[in-house]
Amino acid sequence: xxxxxxxxxxxxxxxxxxxxxxxxxxxxxxxxxxxxxxxxxxxxxxxxxxxxxxxxxxxxxxxxxxxxxxxxxxxxxxxxxxxxxxxxxxxxxxxxxxxxxxxxxxxxxxxxxxxxxxxxxxxxxxxxxxxxxxxxxxxxxxxxxxxxxxxxxxxxxxxxxxxxxxxxxxxxxxxxxxxxxxxxxxxxxxxxxxxxxxxxxxxxxxxxxxxxxxxxxxxxxxxxxxxxxxxxxxxxxxxxxxxxxxxxxxxxxxxxxxxxxxxxxxxxxxxxxxxxxxxxxxxxxxxxxxxxxxxxxxxxxxxxxxxxxxxxxxxxxxxxxxxxxxxxxxxxxxxxxxxxxxxxxxxxxxxxxxxxxxxxxxxxxxxxxxxxxxxxxxxxxxxxxxxxxxxxxxxxxxxxxxxxxxxxxxxxxxxxxxxxxxxxxxxxxxxxx
Ligand code: IMP
Numbered sequence: 102x103x104x105x106x107x108x109x110x111x112x113x114x115x116x117x118x119x120x121x122x123x124x125x126x127x128x129x130x131x132x133x134x135x136x137x138x139x140x141x142x143x144x145x146x147x148x149x150x151x152x153x154x155x156x157x158x159x160x161x162x163x164x165x166x167x168x169x170x171x172x173x174x175x176x177x178x179x180x181x182x183x184x185x186x187x188x189x190x191x192x193x194x195x196x197x198x199x200x201x202x203x204x205x206x207x208x209x210x211x212x213x214x215x216x217x218x219x220x221x222x223x224x225x226x227x228x229x230x231x232x233x234x235x236x237x238x239x240x241x242x243x244x245x246x247x248x249x250x251x252x253x254x255x256x257x258x259x260x261x262x263x264x265x266x267x268x269x270x271x272x273x274x275x276x277x278x279x280x281x282x283x284x285x286x287x288x289x290x291x292x293x294x295x296x297x298x299x300x301x302x303x304x305x306x307x308x309x310x311x312x313x314x315x316x317x318x319x320x321x322x323x324x325x326x327x328x329x330x331x332x333x334x335x336x337x338x339x340x341x342x343x344x345x346x347x348x349x350x351x352x353x354x355x356x357x358x359x360x361x362x363x364x365x366x367x368x369x370x371x372x373x374x375x376x377x378x379x380x381x382x383x384x385x386x387x388x389x390x391x392x393x394x395x396x397x398x399x400x401x402x403x404x405x406x407x408x409x410x411x412x413x414x415x416x417x418x419x420x421x422x423x424x425x426x427x428x429x430x431x432x433x434x435x436x437x438x439x440x441x442x443x444x445x446x447x448x449x450x451x452x453x454x455x456x457x458x459x460x461x462x463x464x465x466x467x468x469x470x471x472x473x474x475x476x477x478x479x480x481x482x483x484x485x486x487x488x489x490x491x492x493x494x495x496x497x498x499x500x501x502x503x504x505x506x507x508x509x510x511x512x513x514x515x516x517x518x519x520x521x522x523x524x525x526x527x528x529x530x531x532x533x534x
Contacts (some may be wrong), residue, residue, distance in 0.1 A: 103128070103317040103360045103533055104346045107123050107428075109325025110364035110418035114398070116430035118142025121158040121321050122373025123516070124363075124376060127533040131159025132168035132308060132350030135208060135341040136323025139229040139238070141399030148287060149190070152399050155308065155431070156183050157321055160194060166311075169199045172341065172351020173323075174236040175248065176206035180479035196443035199297065199301050201249040202353075207261075207290060209268060209281045210235040216276045226337055226375030237340035239264060247393050248301055251294025258287045264502045272314055280503035307351025317533065320348035326418040326455040327372075333465060345422040363532055364512070365422040366415055368432040368502075371396050371405040377470040380444045394434040411444040411474070412509035417462035419512045427510060430505065430518035433525070438481035441502060447472035447507055448491040479505055486518035487494035492527055 102251065105124060109115045121142075125131050138154040150160060159165035169175060184194045210232030217235070218225045226235055241246035244264040254342050262283045269280035291342075308318055328332045332344055340420040341347065345362045349355060369390055374377045382390065387407045390396065396405035418424060435441055447459045449472050461468045482496040489495050495503070505513045517527040 103462045104320065104354065104358040105317070105361045105363065105421075105533065106320045106322070106345045106359055107342060107343055107363045107365065108322035108348075108422055109328075110366040110422070110424070111325055111370050111411075112327045112378070113325040114371055114373070114396075115139075115325060115367045118153070118158050119323070119430065119518060119523070120363070120365050120428045120516060121283060121319065121525075122523065123163065124319050124532050125159045125162050125165055127317070128159075128165065128319045130166045130168055130308060130311050130318040131157040131321055132170050132304070132318060132352050133321050133323060134155045134170045134172045135343050135347045136339060137174040137231060137233050139231050139233045139339060139400060140174050140323035145401055151187065151192075153183065153398055155180050156187070156194070159319065159321075160187065160197065161192060163193065165305075166307075167197050168308065168352070169197070169203060169522075170304055170352035171200040171202035172347060173200070173203050174206050174233055174240075174341075175199060176232065176331070177297050179294075181296060183474045185442075193196070195302045196306050198302040198307060199248060199300045201247070201301050202357055203248050204240045205248060205251065205285060205290065206232040206234055206236045207246060209265065209286065209311040210239070212278075213268065213271075216272070216278060217338065220276060220361070225375065226374070231400075234340045237370070239489040241335055243266070246290065248297065251290055251297065254287070254291060257290060258283070261290065279393045300467065305528045306356050308352055309358075312354070318354070320352060320354075322347065325413060326422060329421075333423045334376045337374065341467060361425050361532065363426045363428055363515070364418050364422055364424050365396075365428045365430060366410075366418070366510075367430050368435055368506070369394070370408045370411050370412060372412065373398050373401070373403050373405050377466070378406055378408060378471075379413075379447060379472045379474045380411045381406050382408050388511050390434065393437075394431055409442045409444055409476070412506070413444060413447055413462055415506070416460075417514075419510060426515040426530075427507070427512050428516035428518070428532075429506065429514050430450075432499070432517055433486050433504075433519050436486060437483055440478045441474040441481050442478050443505065443509065444474035445477045446475040449473075465481065466472075477511065485520075487525060489519055492517070492529060495527070
């Protein structure tokens, strides 16, 4: 039975919510496997727009079991806010399953995220300030708090004490802040645990059983390939694995159960936060893309950096995720441009000062940061494409643009987003079988 992984192929905000929602209506389970409430996607159903950060987008579909996997870091306060917000609009959230092994974002993680960024100054990452990095750091340092820890007072107190021991030294001595109280933090977490308990489950077991019984699962990634802590533009990355492999480690489902890996790529590129971005436009053209594409963060409201489609990045995403399909989103945003540049390769400087054309992602980050895009220009189109329901209905120049992206990416494009509504889409082949 299908185990479908859906991930971002660029730097995030590719419009995964829409694709997830589309596929989600054909699957039984939607499981998030990484990140936390640093993600943000808007799901539009009819006239209602839902901004989700932590909850899997499958929460909107009544037949889907939404799952928060062990690879996610859960801020229970944010989770309850999202549940309350949806329930007040008549969306039933009682089917939600939260992994008992997921790590918890406590209030001190948010504090540390913010003070660290301030302390780093010009070396800051530009994080979302949601405590994501510090929660994952605790996980790897083996001083994290897991969901099931919230149900045992003595045990939790010990864990909070162990976790805060070093942090308080740092807060007081390095950052000149007040220490965080162990008892008050334990009480706060215990209270959150009471409300969380009905949702908590062994989600690895639930997902494996579902697959055994012939049900289909969509594994939904937060963030994107280029923000992956291993494969992204380190150190300007998030602290988890948004790449396809993260779907397995982040849910406790083996790789042999994955049947399809779909990468979502925008018809141009955006990025939030700091870090290299070869095709970034610093001029009016970038401003135009930002306006046309409404490129402001759902989670932080920050204006996104905008640039032309980068085929080197997409080829890399195809490689590290083993993509079987690309879902190309926001093609309509480019309507009205006379010409559309596509970055086909980079011009990079070698150690001896000579320059070289580079078709593959440079592993050396300083080389990537200094890479100059090599552009090829395609003719644009001016017709409204939002009503097109088949590839043939797109203007010829638009078809040629899509075909060229497919060729350069070395992966088939199976879905094209042509506007913000759910039905503004061209499906070239099924994504679920
Ligand atoms: P963190 O995930 O809050 O630690 O932030 C690390 C980097 O990832 C920053 O550059 C963020 O802007 C970026 N980031 C985190 N989540 C998202 C997302 O959902 N979309 C785009 N960028 C993100």
